[in-house]
Amino acid sequence: xxxxxxxxxxKYQPLPxxxxxxILELQPSTGGTAAQLCCRLRNFDVYGDTEYQAVSYAxxxxxxxxxxxxxxxxxxxxxxxxxxxxxxxxxxDRPRRLWVDAVCINQKDEKEKGRQIPFMSMIYSGATxxxxxxxxxxxxxxxxxxLEQLWVIQEVxxxxxxxxxxxxxxxxxxxxxQAVRLIENQxxxxxxxxxxxxxxxxxxxGGNVAPRFDAVKFLQDLSVAKCFDDRDKIWAMSALATDxxxxxxxxxxxxxxxxxxLEVDYSMDAGQLYLEFxxxxxxxxxxxxxxxxxxxxx
Numbered sequence: 001x002x003x004x005x006x007x008x009x010x011k012y013q014p015l016p017x018x019x020x021x022x023i024l025e026l027q028p029s030t031g032g033t034a035a036q037l038c039c040r041l042r043n044f045d046v047y048g049d050t051e052y053q054a055v056s057y058a059x060x061x062x063x064x065x066x067x068x069x070x071x072x073x074x075x076x077x078x079x080x081x082x083x084x085x086x087x088x089x090x091x092x093d094r095p096r097r098l099w100v101d102a103v104c105i106n107q108k109d110e111k112e113k114g115r116q117i118p119f120m121s122m123i124y125s126g127a128t129x130x131x132x133x134x135x136x137x138x139x140x141x142x143x144x145x146x147l148e149q150l151w152v153i154q155e156v157x158x159x160x161x162x163x164x165x166x167x168x169x170x171x172x173x174x175x176x177x178q179a180v181r182l183i184e185n186q187x188x189x190x191x192x193x194x195x196x197x198x199x200x201x202x203x204x205x206g207g208n209v210a211p212r213f214d215a216v217k218f219l220q221d222l223s224v225a226k227c228f229d230d231r232d233k234i235w236a237m238s239a240l241a242t243d244x245x246x247x248x249x250x251x252x253x254x255x256x257x258x259x260x261x262l263e264v265d266y267s268m269d270a271g272q273l274y275l276e277f278x279x280x281x282x283x284x285x286x287x288x289x290x291x292x293x294x295x296x297x298x
Contacts, residue, residue, distance in 0.1 A: 004036070004067040004069065004075050007069065007073060007074055007075045008073060008074050008075075009074065009075065009076075010041075010070045010071075010074035010075060010076045011074075012106040012108075012109065012112075014112075015043060015112070015115075016043060018043075018045060019043035019044055019045055020044070020045065020046045020047075020115075020116065020119045021044050021046060021099070021104050021105065021116050021119060021123065022041050022042060022043055022044050022103075022104040022105075023041070023042050023043075023044040023049070023052055023097055023098070023099055023104065024039050024040075024041060024097070024098045024099065024100055024103050024104055025039055025040040025041075025042060025095045025096070025097055025098075026038075026039050026086060026089065026090055026091075026095060026096045026097075026098055027039055027040065027090075027095055028090065028091050028092055028093055028094050028095060028096075029090055029092060030092060030093075033087050036067075036069055037066075037067075037068050037069065037083065037086050037087065037090070038068075038069040038070075038072075039068060039069070039070055039071075039086075039103070040070070040071050040095075041070055041071065041103070041104070044099070044104070046119050046122045046123055046126065050126070050128075051097060051128060052097040052098065052099055052127055052128065053096070053097065053098055053099070053127050053128055053129045053130070053131055054098070054099045054100075054123055054124050054127035054129075054130050054131070054155065054159070055085060055089065055098050055099065055100040055130075055131050055133060056124075056130055056131065056132045056133070056151070056152050056155035056156060057081060057082070057085050057100075057132065057133035057134075057135075057152070058081065058135070058149040058152060061079065061080075062079065062228070063079055063080065064077040064078060064079060065077065065079070065080065066078045066079065066080055066082065066083035068082075068083075068086070068103070076103060078102060078103070079102070081133070081135060082100070082102050084133070084135070084136045085100075085133035085165075086100075088133065088136075088165055088167075088168075089131060089133075089165075098131075099123050099127065101120075101151075110266035110267060111266075113264070113266050114248060114263070114264040114265055114266050115248040115264075116248075117235050117238075117246065117248075117264045118238075118246050118247050118248050118264060120154075120155075120239065121154075121158060121238075121239030124154070124155045124158040124159055124239075125158040125159055125239075127159055128161065129159070129161045129162070129163060130155055130156065130158070130159040130161065130162045130163070131163055131165060132152065132155070132156060132162060132163065132164045132165065132173075133165050134147075134164060134165060134166040135166060135167075136166075136167045137166055137167060147192060147193050147196060149225065149226050149227070150222060150225040150226065150227045150232065150233060150236040150237065151227070151232065151236045153192075153196050153199075153222065153225060153236070153237075154236050154237060154239050154240055156173065156196060156200060157196065157199045157200045157203055157240060158203070158239060158240075160204050161173075162200075164176055173200065176197075177197040177200065177201070180193050180194055180197050181197075191224075192222070192224060192225065195221060195222070199240065214241065214242075214243055215237065215238075215241035215243050215244040215260060215281065216281050218237045218240060218241050219233065219234075219237065222237065229270075230270035230274075231266065231268070231269075231270050231273050234262070234273055234274070234277055235264060238262075243259055243260055244259060244260045244261075244262070245259040245260070245261045245262075246261075246262050246263070246264050247261070247262075247263055247264070248263070248264060260277075260280050260281060261280075262276070262277070262280070
């Protein structure tokens, strides 16, 4: 493999009509963690392609210092936490098909992000497993705070088979939920992991009647959850709220006139988005007081 300085920066190509996103084929390594991370990017049809795993993780500080070789001849710069996640999930003897938002979505293309966000619920619910990378913490208990990331909450709740990873340790979500029940009333225990466990249990074992989740109540209950981009507080909970429907721009008519309907538009700033959200949840005066608790803009 050529050294990274001799490679060209990767340039994303527009997705064809028969693909909604991309899949990362993480290449194996027989050289241990010291070997260069390499992958192939392939177009991906969320309606037909199967046999992949979805990765959920907190981006961490936006320092793009770690190279990822793409399709042998190109490279992308990624964050240290992303590198650590791929090193943990890389297999020694065969490729691993992963969906990871940082690479499978062109993060520099706001229009593409708007088109792909509505498919994220299908991507995470359709994965054979969700791999949650909590970080390479010396103590596993410190990693629990990564569950405060709102995107991670959505991605965990959508799939029945979830595994948590912290450094070399791993734990199934069901075992984690059992542990939360034992210690959730202890002093200083954060309330958010308990809320996430409750949401997961309701979605997975709610019985014949699907539970209903109000969008505004979600924003209130999850107001302490973190997002790097304030606009994502709306988009990240869209797959969980049963009264909210989002779609990619120019997708035609919405499917359900009884739902709050929004187009994913990253050209709209956070203030404009929350104002539009408030207007559509019963009128500005009615919603302003409820929204003030749910979100803030720095």
